[in-house]
Amino acid sequence: MRIGTVKESYIADAALFDTKVQRGWMFALLAGLLLLPFFTGQYASYLVCLVLINIVSTAGLNILTGFTGLVSLGQAAFMGVGAYTVALMEIKLGTPFLLNLLVAGGLAAVIGIVVGLPSLRVKGLYLAIATIAASVILHFVFANWTSVTGGVSGLSMPPASLFGFEFIQPDQVYWIIMPITVIMLFGAANLFRTRIGRAFIAIRDRDISAEVLGIRLLRYKLLSFAISSFYAGVAGGLWAYFFRVVTPESFPLTMSIFFLAAIIVGGMGSILGSVLGAVFMTMVPEVLKMMVGVLSPIWPDAVAVMSPVRIIVFGGLIIIFLIFEPDGLAEIWRNIRRFFHLWPFKT
Amino acid sequence: MDWLFFSEIGLAGLGSGGLYALTGLALVLIYKATRVVNMAIGEILMLGAYVFMGFSAGLALPIWASIILAILVTGLVGGVVERAIIRPMLGESAISIFMITIGLGSVLIGVVEIIWGANPQRLIEFMPKDPIFILDAYLSPKVGYAFLIAAIVVGLFLIIFRTWRGGVALRATAGDQAAAYSMGINVPKVFSSVWVLTSMIAAGAGILVGSIGGISPDMGVYGLSVLVVVIVGGLDSLLGALIAGILVGLIETYAGAYLGGEFKMLATFMLLVVVLVIRPYGLFGTHEIERL
Amino acid sequence: MQMSQVSEQEVSPTLHTEGREILGVQGLSLAFGGVKALSHVSFSVKEGSITSVIGPNGAGKTSLFNSISGFYTPNEGTVKFLGQTMNNVPAPDRAELGMARTFQNIALFKGMTVLDNIKLGRHAHMKTNPLDALLYFGRARREEAELRKEVEEKIIDFLEIDHIRNQSVAALSYGLQKRVELARALAMKPKILLLDEPVAGMNREETEDMARFILDVKEEWGVTVLMVEHDMGLVMDLSDHVVCINFGQVITEGLPHEVQSHPDVISAYLGSGDVAALRKKFKEGK
Numbered sequence: 070m071r072i073g074t075v076k077e078s079y080i081a082d083a084a085l086f087d088t089k090v091q092r093g094w095m096f097a098l099l100a101g102l103l104l105l106p107f108f109t110g111q112y113a114s115y116l117v118c119l120v121l122i123n124i125v126s127t128a129g130l131n132i133l134t135g136f137t138g139l140v141s142l143g144q145a146a147f148m149g150v151g152a153y154t155v156a157l158m159e160i161k162l163g164t165p166f167l168l169n170l171l172v173a174g175g176l177a178a179v180i181g182i183v184v185g186l187p188s189l190r191v192k193g194l195y196l197a198i199a200t201i202a203a204s205v206i207l208h209f210v211f212a213n214w215t216s217v218t219g220g221v222s223g224l225s226m227p228p229a230s231l232f233g234f235e236f237i238q239p240d241q242v243y244w245i246i247m248p249i250t251v252i253m254l255f256g257a258a259n260l261f262r263t264r265i266g267r268a269f270i271a272i273r274d275r276d277i278s279a280e281v282l283g284i285r286l287l288r289y290k291l292l293s294f295a296i297s298s299f300y301a302g303v304a305g306g307l308w309a310y311f312f313r314v315v316t317p318e319s320f321p322l323t324m325s326i327f328f329l330a331a332i333i334v335g336g337m338g339s340i341l342g343s344v345l346g347a348v349f350m351t352m353v354p355e356v357l358k359m360m361v362g363v364l365s366p367i368w369p370d371a372v373a374v375m376s377p378v379r380i381i382v383f384g385g386l387i388i389i390f391l392i393f394e395p396d397g398l399a400e401i402w403r404n405i406r407r408f409f410h411l412w413p414f415k416t
Numbered sequence: 417m418d419w420l421f422f423s424e425i426g427l428a429g430l431g432s433g434g435l436y437a438l439t440g441l442a443l444v445l446i447y448k449a450t451r452v453v454n455m456a457i458g459e460i461l462m463l464g465a466y467v468f469m470g471f472s473a474g475l476a477l478p479i480w481a482s483i484i485l486a487i488l489v490t491g492l493v494g495g496v497v498e499r500a501i502i503r504p505m506l507g508e509s510a511i512s513i514f515m516i517t518i519g520l521g522s523v524l525i526g527v528v529e530i531i532w533g534a535n536p537q538r539l540i541e542f543m544p545k546d547p548i549f550i551l552d553a554y555l556s557p558k559v560g561y562a563f564l565i566a567a568i569v570v571g572l573f574l575i576i577f578r579t580w581r582g583g584v585a586l587r588a589t590a591g592d593q594a595a596a597y598s599m600g601i602n603v604p605k606v607f608s609s610v611w612v613l614t615s616m617i618a619a620g621a622g623i624l625v626g627s628i629g630g631i632s633p634d635m636g637v638y639g640l641s642v643l644v645v646v647i648v649g650g651l652d653s654l655l656g657a658l659i660a661g662i663l664v665g666l667i668e669t670y671a672g673a674y675l676g677g678e679f680k681m682l683a684t685f686m687l688l689v690v691v692l693v694i695r696p697y698g699l700f701g702t703h704e705i706e707r708l
Numbered sequence: 709m710q711m712s713q714v715s716e717q718e719v720s721p722t723l724h725t726e727g728r729e730i731l732g733v734q735g736l737s738l739a740f741g742g743v744k745a746l747s748h749v750s751f752s753v754k755e756g757s758i759t760s761v762i763g764p765n766g767a768g769k770t771s772l773f774n775s776i777s778g779f780y781t782p783n784e785g786t787v788k789f790l791g792q793t794m795n796n797v798p799a800p801d802r803a804e805l806g807m808a809r810t811f812q813n814i815a816l817f818k819g820m821t822v823l824d825n826i827k828l829g830r831h832a833h834m835k836t837n838p839l840d841a842l843l844y845f846g847r848a849r850r851e852e853a854e855l856r857k858e859v860e861e862k863i864i865d866f867l868e869i870d871h872i873r874n875q876s877v878a879a880l881s882y883g884l885q886k887r888v889e890l891a892r893a894l895a896m897k898p899k900i901l902l903l904d905e906p907v908a909g910m911n912r913e914e915t916e917d918m919a920r921f922i923l924d925v926k927e928e929w930g931v932t933v934l935m936v937e938h939d940m941g942l943v944m945d946l947s948d949h950v951v952c953i954n955f956g957q958v959i960t961e962g963l964p965h966e967v968q969s970h971p972d973v974i975s976a977y978l979g980s981g982d983v984a985a986l987r988k989k990f991k992e993g994k
Contacts, residue, residue, distance in 0.1 A: 079856040080849075140511055142518075190696040194453045194514055198647055199692055201640065202685040209682045259844035263852060264827075264834045266841065271817050271828055278815035281777050283803030283832030283896065292838060326518055333515065338819060377529035384522025391516050392504050 085258055102247055106240040114239035120351045121243075121250040122307045127331040128257045128343040129300025134329070135337035136266065137293040138273030140193070143184060143200035145324035146207040147298040150177040151305025152315045153211065153218055156226040159309075166229035166245065170306040177302025178295040180207075185294030188287070204322055211317035223316030226309065236310065246307050253300060258340045260296070269293055270338070323380075330387045336397030345398040350386075354379050423553045425673045426666065431559030432628075433665020434566035439621045439638075440645040440657035441570060442614035447651045449586045449610040451510050452502070455517040457618055458639015459524035464490040464619025465539065465626035465635070466528050472540045479542040487619045494615025498608050506607070507593065521636060529633045536632035543627065562624040569620065570658065577654070586610065641668065641681075644688045650701020660699065663687075729788075730755040730932050731776070731900055736785035738768075738775055738956075745771040746956040748785070753900065757948040758926055758933040762940070762967075764976055768956040769936040770812055773904050776934075777809050778802045790899065804832035806899030810889045810906065812936075816877045822888050823873045826859050829895030863891045867921060883914035890921060894929070901925060903935035907942055915942065922946060944968060952976065 076082040086092045106114055130144045151173035158169040184203040188196050211218050218224065229236045229245055236242045260266045268289045271279040280286050309315050327350060335346020357379055364371040390397055439461060446454045454460075467489050471482035497520060505513050543562070548555040577583050588596040589606045597603045622631075625638060645664045649656025664684055671683035691698065731753040738746040746768045753759045761769050774780045776787050778799035787794040789807060797805075808829070816825050834855070840848035864870050867887050872880060877888060886906060893901055906922065907915040919942055925931050937943050943950060944964045951961040954976040960967055967973055 079860065080853050083852060083856060138511070140514070187692045187696065190692075193511060194651070195647065195692065195696060197511075197514065198453075198643055198688070201643070202688045202692075205640070205681050205685040206689075209678065213678060256842035259848070260838075260841045262844060263836050263841040263848050264831050265836060265838055267820070267824055267828045268831055270819050270824075274817040274819050275815050277779070278811060279817075280799045281779060281803060281809060281815075282828060282892070283800045285798075285800045296838065323522075326522065329515060329518065374530055377526040377534070379526075380522050380529070381526030384519040384524075384526065387519030388501050388516050388523070391512050391519070392501060395508075395512065 083262060085255075085262070099251070102251070106243050109240075111239055114243055116351070116355065118239050118243055118246050118311055120348050121246045122304050122311065123328075123331065123347040123351050124344050125250050125253050125307065126301050126304035127328055127335065127347040128254060128340060129297040129304065130328045131332045131335075131337065131340070131343040132257060132260070132269070132300070133293050133297035135332050135339065135342070136261065136273060137269040137290065138276075139185075139188060139290060139293065140197040140329075141200040141294075141297070142197055142322065142325045142329065143181075143203045143207075144297075144301050144328045145320040145322065146204035147177045147181055147301035148305030148308060148324075149207060149211055149315075149317075149320035150180055150298075151302030152309040152319065153224070153305075154302070155306035155309040156224040156315045157217070159226045159229075160224065163227075166231070166310065170249070170303050173306035173309075174299040174302040177305065178299040181294040181298025181301075182291050184298075185291045188290045188294070201322070204325060208317055208320075211320075218317070221317060223314060223319070225314050228313060229310045239311070242311050245310060249303065249307065253303065254340065254344070257300075257343070261340070265289075265292070273338070326387075327383060330383050332397075333395075334386050334390050334397055336399030337395075339397070339399040341402065342397050342399035345402065349398060350383070353382055353386075357382065420552055421673075423551075424555070425669055427550060427553055427555045428559055429666035429669030430662060431555065431563040431665070432669060433662035434563035434570075435621055435625055435661075436642060436645045436665050437658045437661025438566040438570055438624075439618060439642045440649065440661045441573065441654060442617040442621070443642055443646045444649070444651065444654055444657045445586075445617075446610055446614050447646070448654075449589050450502075450513075450607055452513045452517065453510075453643070453646075453651065454614070455514060455639070455643070456521040456524060456636075457614075457642055458636035459521040460490060460494065460615050461618040461622035461625065461638060462631065462633065462635045463493065463524055463528060464615075464622035465631045466532050467619070468623045468626070469532070469537065469539055469631065472542075479540065483620075483623060486623060487616045490619030490622075491612045491616040494611040494613075494618075495608055497615075498611035502607065502611065503604060506604070521639070525633050525636060532633075534633055536630050538630045539623070539627045541627070556628075558628045562628060565624060566621070569617070573617075574654065641684050644684050646698075647688055648691045648698055650698025652702060653698065653700035656698055656700030727755045729753065730790060731934065732786075732788040733772075733776065734786050734788065736772070736775060736782050736787065738771055738780055738782045744956055746775065746782070749953065749956065749958055750785075751951045751958060751961055753932060753934050754949065755932055756926070756930060758922065758935070758946050759949045759951065760943045760947040760964075761934070761936045761951045761953060762938070762943055762973075763953040763959075767954045767976075769953065770904060771956075772953070773809065773902055773936060777807060777902060800832065803896060806897065807902065808893040808896035808898035808900070809902035810886070810893050810904055812904040812908065814882075814885050814889055816885055816889055816892070818876070818878045820877065821874050822869065822877055822880070822891075823856075823859070823864075825877055825888055826863060826891045826895050827855055829892040830855055830859075830897070833897055859891075859895060863894050866924070867891050867894075868917075883910050883917075886910065886914075886918065887921070890918075890925075894925070894931075898931050900932045900934060903933060903937075905936055905938065907937065907939050915939065919946060940968070 076087070081087070086095050105117065109117070126144055126148055130141060134140050154173040154176050155169045158164050158172060159166075184200060187199050212221055229242070236245055261270075268279070268284045271282065271284055272286065272289055276286060305320070312319075331346035331350040332343060333346070334349055335344065336342025357375060361371045361375050394400060439457065443454060443457050446452060464486055468482050468486035471477045471485050472479055477485070501516055501520065502513065505516060543558050545557055548557055548560040585596070585601045585606055588599065588601055589603050593603055625635070641664060645660045646657055648664065649658070649660030664687065667683050667687055668680045672680040675683075729752045733752070734750050736746055736749040737744070749768075749772060761772065763769055771780065775782045778794065778797065789802065789805060794802060817828065820828070834851050836848045836851055840846060864873055867890065869884065869887055869891060872884060877885060880888065890903075890906070903922070907918045910918065922933060922935070923946060926933055947964050949961065950964050950967040952959045952967055952970070952973045959972045959976055960970045
């Protein structure tokens, strides 16, 4: 049972992690992240990096879709903008990677704002469809602006480097990806302790009355688009540093659906949900791969079925969670926590 | 300028526009009754084409029987889908159901790939092969007959929709589900019928589309162009779907012929962007008055 | 220029004498297609008063409120607030100038706690920008702490809702939701408070609480109140000035007892001028 959590100031009550136990777990988690690459192999590091990149992008989409209520199917395309930006800056200018990532996020944010512009006049489904248009158009640009993007064959880029050290292997790139992910997650959590986060939620819940409360709808919808695309752009930039080859097919529409699935499974309107959702959805194919490994001696076709089963699982998870647990894994987690906080008393 | 070529392209555009109009009609119908945009319409269309292939090539049934069976089976699937995953969402926000249909699309793609494989395939030829000439312009017979069939189905459908009293129930359901329910309209039944009917229409369109350009699990992308059609025409306008269907068909075909295949999708979606900016609720859509 | 003068001059809490006009509605007309919701409505609200708008259902009261708060654009006429014409001022700017309102059918945000709902009211008066917010350092932290303190000490204590501050609004009773909505409106630093049926659907006890709060808002906070209400008892007890509208037009206005006994008002409510005849009808059981 959780007791002894009296607060003496309003600031203490509004802290992100408001109990000692929570802070303890948080430090343990951060320490774990710092030590992780020393205890895992390359493949595990690879997976962890992939999870972290997906967390950044999922958190971004959750700000737009989960918190502001604007459904977007353009997240992968915005990631593409970030990835191409980083690749080009690294190839043509050789600027420091932090700057490149920042520019990647910024450019994606600008394009996000342009895509969000119809949001004043249209909403809901129309807006979702406008984001599909954006991904189709961006895909066209990636594939056909050959002089800049290298066309269908894409771009190959050098690794990130700092003082002559090159980040090549997954356990090296990890040191770029991990800190940025942690910082961006804290940023996202902070956002919802301020007037800006409150305005987003107000727009989601009842956008017309939000206006009467002094919230400028267009400005905040565009801001949400900008922040969300910024996260996508940075995630795309990290993606580029991780794989070092960027092609138009790297960011298909199905990837946007992947992120949508991640926020639904994790929990819309929850930062914790973004993390849980991204971890879960990234690990699903890995679990399937393991199952195929087990099954293939008995059932030789298992490998061939792997890819369609993955698609079915993605779609199926979207459906199952929306019907049975619309608040996602985050809600399941909260229920478990509540159980332990109240134990041995039950409600 | 080669006017003969120009008019031949135009004819081909009209032909594909007819199919867009037909599928768009199905999408508008679902929206009108349930306020849901069915993002899986392209995948249902694909499923219809594959089921047809299964009956005609796999089981070697006669063409006419395969067509009827494919349409019935797809309609059945539509009914099951409605009962299993749409009905539990009755009363939930349109956005949630929209996302459910996105999930449904993924599931259907995966299922088709498991049963029939991921490679593109061709359907058995069943339409007359004599070339069609309108004045001097050549029209591929497949496209021509597909257009004819689409036009007949659309015509029949409009007549039924105007005269059948179910049309009223449908519009009432669209306006306010709870109110329609309390007025004695069997809302779940309206939902089921709409899903069955539109899946059947999509299956028919799928067979036509597939017999022109072949089939593959990713032909659900066709659904994206249909989405553009209904947004351009106005989500709740049957007439809009017909006109926008033709318009999108023409624009896409002309872009493909004069600029190159990769410009097809771009042209379609540029049209969408222009319409969203100028007339957000489509050419014929109604703009609902918002209330506090 | 004129506006800044008004805002500088703070209204003293004990001011009873109704002074200048704070809100003026002049010749306001509003039509939806062919339906005329309002035609040439004019009245004025004096600073520091409680003004009530009454009228039968469908008379146009809520349309009037929506036009004042900037949700509807009137076809004709003007709304003047603090001497400034509001015609081209969008709703969020009106809120920033000090116009706060509650809604007939409660417009709280279900996804937020009571505390966050109230804090939301201060939105327009805060300065935190996105970068501050992401870092939650310096200005964002300071502003949030100040707001929290003020909300806790002034608003939550005043409205006696401290026991529910961390609950989700969706779980609250109707009466409490109305109270939270009032709290949010107060957080907006209002100069005028527009209350749309503040006690509709409340029981006697809740109504009395709300009446007390409305009076305190006027007396202690010095906020002008304009309300739409059907509860005649409440209207007669609280109001300094009553405006009666029907079919989108002002029938009469004046002191509460004058309006109450005005024959046009009685006929607007009962549909016939002959009250005695009506009473007789009821008695006969028809």
